Amino acid sequence: MFKDPDFGKKLKNQKALLLLSIPFVVYVLIFCYVPLFGWIMAFQKYKPNLGFTKSQFVGLDNFKFLFRNKDFMLCVRNTLMMGVINLVLGTICPIIFAILLSEFRFNMGKKFVQTVSYLPHFLSMIILTGIVFDVLSMENGTLNKLLMGIGVVDKPIQWLAEPKYFWWIVGFANRWKETGWDSIIYLAAITSINPDLYEAASIDGAGRMRRIWHITLPGLKPTILILLIMNVGNVLNVGFELQYLLGNDLVKSVAQTIDIYVLNYGIGKGNYSIGVAAGIFKSLVSIILVFIANTSAKAMGEESLY
Amino acid sequence: MAELTKKIVSTPNAPITQAEKPKRDAKDIGSKTKHSIVSRRTKGDNIFDAFNTVFMLVFSIVILYPLLNMVAVSFNDGLDALKGGITLVPRVFTLKNYQHVLSQQNMLTAAKVSVLRTVIGTLSATLVTSLLAYILSRKEFLFKKQLSLLYVVTMYVSGGLIPIFLVYKALGMTNSFMVYILPGMVPAFSMLVLRTYMNGLPDSLAESAMMDGAGHLTIFIRIIFPLCMPVVATVALFTAVGQWNSWFDAMLYNRMNSDLTTLQYELMQILNSITSSKQQTAETMKNASATVTPTSVRAAATVVTALPIVILYPFLQRYFVAGLTIGGVKE
C-alpha cells in the first residue's frame, strides 16, 4: 500500500476520514493498550506492596509452572471442549431460532415468543444453576421424571455426578439462557433482506425451506461469519461461574476451567502473576485462532473482521 | 441484495430524501406477504408451520416456567421457600423480599445514577461506535485494515485489574461519573456488527451524496445512521443492558462515593450481606437475618433488575421483529 505511487494523493483526498479516525486511535491506545503494561506481571513474582517496579523478575517461570502442571493442562482441555461446544451450539441455535421466529405466522405470538425468549439473559448464573439443579434432580427432577415416564430409563440418573454429561449440561444451560438474546442480532440482520426477493421466490413457487435456504441464509451470511470469527476467538473464554456453580468434586476432572484454576492458584491465593500469565496464554490463543479464521474467510472472499 | 442495490441506484442524481429508500409501509408488506403465502401454500408449508407452532409453544413453556417460578419465589416467605416445592403461585405470600430490596437508603441515588449512565452511556456509545463503523466501512479509507485490527484485538486482550485501575486513576477517572461512560465507549463487538451491516448498504448512497458535496459527517448522520436503525437498535440494546447491569466499575472505582453508586451495586451489596460467607467465628453471624433468605431476595432483586428492560423492550422490539418493519425506515 505504501508503495502505491498515488499514496500521497489518496491520503490527501481522505483528510476528513483521517481526522475523524484520529480520536479513535488515541482512545483505543489509552484505554486498551496502555494498560497492557500490566503483562509485565507475568514475568515477575508480583507483590502488591512492591509494585511493578520493585517486584522480582523471574523470566518465564510462571509460564513454566503452568505448562508443566498436569492440572492446568487438564483445565485447558476442559475449557477448550466446553468452548467448542459453546461455539457450535451458540452459533447454530440462535440462527435457527431467529429464522423460525421470522417465519412464525402469528404476529402476536411472534412478539410474545420473542419477548419471552430473551428474558433468561437477565438471570444471574446462580439463579440459572438453581434452575438446572431443579430440572436434573434425582428425586423430583423434571428430566428424570420425563425419561422414566416414557420408559427410556428405569431409575433416575444422577446427571451431575457423571463426568460424561457435564460439558453438555453446561452447553445447554448456556443455550437456555442466551439463545433468545443472541438471536436479536440475527433478527435485526434479517430485516435488511429485501422482501421483494421472498415475493419473487414465492411467485416462482419456492417452498418455505427453499426460501430460507436460498434467501434468508445467504442474507445472513455476513453477520453469521463476523460473529463466528469473533466467537472463535472466545473459545477459551468460557468463564468460571457456571462450571463452578454446577460442578462438584465428583466431576472435578472435567469441570475445572482455566479461570477456576487461576482463582484457586492465582488471585485467590495472593499469586497475581499466575493469573496474568494464564491470561496472556488465553489472549495469544484467541488472537491466533481469530487470525486463522479471518484469513480463511478472506481467502474464500467472504466478510472478515479486518 | 443485488436487486435492492439496483433499484436504489436507479435515480442517482436525485436529492437524497425518501425517494430512493426502500419505502414500504409495515402494514403493506405484512398483508402482501400473507397474501402470497395464503395463495400458494404447499403441503410443505403446512408441515413447516405446524412444526414451527409446536416448537414455539414448547420453547415458550421451557423458558417461561422457571421464570414464573422465580417470580413466585420472590413473593414467597424466604424461610418457607427454602423447603422448595413452590410452583407458579407463592405458598406463603409476602412482600418482604421486595421491601428488603427497595428499602435501602441509597436506592434513589443509585437508581438515578443507573438511569443516567444507561441513557448517556448508550447514546454516546452507540453514536460514537457507529461513526467508527462508518469510517471503517468506507472502502476508500486507507487504514481501515489497521484500525479495524487495532480494535479487534481489544476483544481478546486485557491488561488486568490492577493496571487498568492505575491507568484510570492517572486519568482522574476514579471517583467520577466518567468511569461509567468512557471505558465502554467504543466496544469492538458493536463496531463490527454495525460495520458489517453498513458494508451491506449500497455504496451509491454515499457516493451520490458525496458528489453533491456532502461531508462525511453529514453522510453519516443523515444517510447511513438512519438506514442502520435495526442494527443500531440492537447495539443500543446490548449497550444499555450492559450499562444497566454492570456493578463492578461502581464497586472498584467509586466505592467510597455514595453519590455515584449504582442500582446493581446496591443490589449486589444486599445479596452479599445476607449470603452467609466464609466465616470462622460466630461473632460475624450476629446480624444474620431471620426473615429473608438469599434465595428469596435474589429472586426479588432479579425481578427488580429485569423489569425496566422488560418495560422498555417493546419500544425497541419493532426494529428486531423481521417482517413487521421491513423497509420501514422513517425520517
Added chain:
Amino acid sequence: MRRLKRAAAGLMALAMIVGMSACGKTGEKEQKTDTVKTADGKEVEVKVFSAFFAVPGNEVEEGNVVQDKIAEKIGAKCEMEWLVGQTAEEAIGVMIAGGEYPDFVDASSGMKSMVDAGAFIAIDELWDNYPNIKNFYTEAEWNSIRAEDGHIYIIPQFGKTWDHDTTCVHNDEAFWIQTRVLKWAGYPKIETLDEYFDLIERYIEANPTMPDGTPNIGYEILCDDWRYFCLENAPFFLDGYPNDGCCIVDRDTHQAIDYNTTDTAKRYFKKLNEEYKKGIVDQETFTMKYDAYISKLSTGRVCGMVDQHWDFNDAELAIKADGNLDDCTYVPVGITIDKGVEEHWHANPALDVSNGVGITVSCKDPEGAMKFMNDLLDPEILTLRNWGIEGVNYNKGEDGVFTRTEEMRANANEQTYINKNLCPYAYFPNYSNGMDHDGVNGCDANHQATEFYESLNDEIKECFDAYGVKTYVEMLNAAPENEAWYPMWSYSNALTTDTPEGLVWTEMANVKHEYLPKVCIADDFDSAWNEYLTEYKNKCDVDGTLLPAFNKEIQRRIDVAAGK
C-alpha cells in the same frame, strides 16, 4: 433529523467537557465531618471516618439510630464498606496498587500484603493515651499479634471474653442429630461413630418417612467448595483433638500430625462408604450445593450430619419457623472413634491473629481514629453496640437484668430494622463473649442465659432434661484451656501459593476434593482408598514440606506465649 444531529453534537461536547473536567480533581485533604441530631434537637458536628472490611457484611444506613447516638456521645462515627463480588486479595491488591486507603481496614486474607506494603500505622506507638485499646489484650496476647518488626498493626476484633464465657449455643462443628431420633430411642448416650450411625440406621428402618409421607434422609455430607470440612476434618475430632483445622498437634511432643492418612481417617471414610451403600447417606449428597443442602435440612427430613452450627443456622431457623417440625432441630453429640477417647469438640473462643482491623497511612487523624476505637470499648458504648438502646431494644428490670419483648426480639432479627436502627460496629474490637461490663448481663442477647431459655421449644427442653443439661454447650465436654498454638487454622488460612508449603497446602486440598467423595461412593472401598493415598503421597509432600512448616509455627507460637 436535525434534532438527532443536534443531540449528537451536544453529546460529543458533553463527553469532552466532562472528560476534561475529570482530570483536574484532587483528593480531600481534611478529615471529613458531618452533623448528627441529638435527642433534644441540637446538631453536633462529629468526625466521620471511613472503613473497608474485606468480608461481606451489612451496610449501616445513614441516620442509623444507634450509630448517631454513639456519634453524639463520642463525637465520631464511621462509614463502613464491605467486600462485594471480589476476593479479599483482589480488593486489597488493587487498593495497595492505588496507594489510597480508607481510615480503617480489615484486609482479611490480604492482611499480610497490607502489612508488607506499609499500609498500616503502628498502633503500639500511639496507644499510651488509649487504655481501652492497650488493655484489650494481655501482654502475651499482644506479643502473638506483633508483626515481624515488633510493631502492632492490627487489632483482632473477635473472641475476646469479658469475665467468663457465657456461650449457650455450640456454634462450632459437631455430629448433629435430630431430637426426634434421640427421643425415639429413649435418649441413649451416643459416644462413638458406630453408635451414631447405628442409631440413625435403626431410626430410618422404623421411620422411613415423615408424617406427611416424605422419605426421611439418614445423613447428609455437605461437600461444596470450602464447606467440605463437613466431609474431611472429622478424623481429628474423632481422635479427640480440637479444631486446629489443618493438623493434629501432639500435646506432648508439639509435633504436627497429618490427620488425613491416620487409621481413624480410614475407619471414618470406610464407615461413610458403608452407610452410602446402605442408602443411609443421601445418594445425591456429593452433587449438592450449599443452597440445596440448606433446602433439604429445612424440610426437617435429615436426621444428622457433621457441620458447624453457624453454617446450617438458616435451616434451623426455617425448621423452627414451620411450627410443625419442633422435633426436627438438632443437638450436638460428642462422639469419637472408640470409647475411651476424650472428645474435644467444644473449644474456648480462639484468638485469631491472622485478622484484625488497623489504621491506615491514609488516615488524616490517627489520634482521632485511636480515640474512636478506644471509645467504642467504653462500657456504656459497648452496651449500645451489643444490646441497643434501653427501652427501645431491651428493657432493664429492677435487678438490672436485661429482657426483651417479643417485638424487640423480632426487630433484632429483621434486616431492614437492623440497618436503620442497630450498629454493632461488628468489625471493630468488641467483647463478644462473656458478660456485659455491668457484671449482671451477658455481653449481648445471645449470651444472656434467661433470653436463651425463652427461645427453646419443648422438644429441645425435653431432650436437654433427659441428658441433664441446660445448654447446647453442655451437651459436649467442657473445653479445656486453649493451648498456646491454638488455632493452627489461623496459620494455614494465610498460606499463599508463593511458598512451597502453601503450594502443598493448595495441592492437598485439590487431591482431597477430588478423591474423598470417590472414596465414599466406591464399590470397592479399599482399592479406592489406596488410590487416594497413592495420589496424595505423589502430589503432596506433606511430611517433607508442610509438617515442618507447621512444626516451626507451633514452636514459634509456644515461644511467643512464653515471652521469648
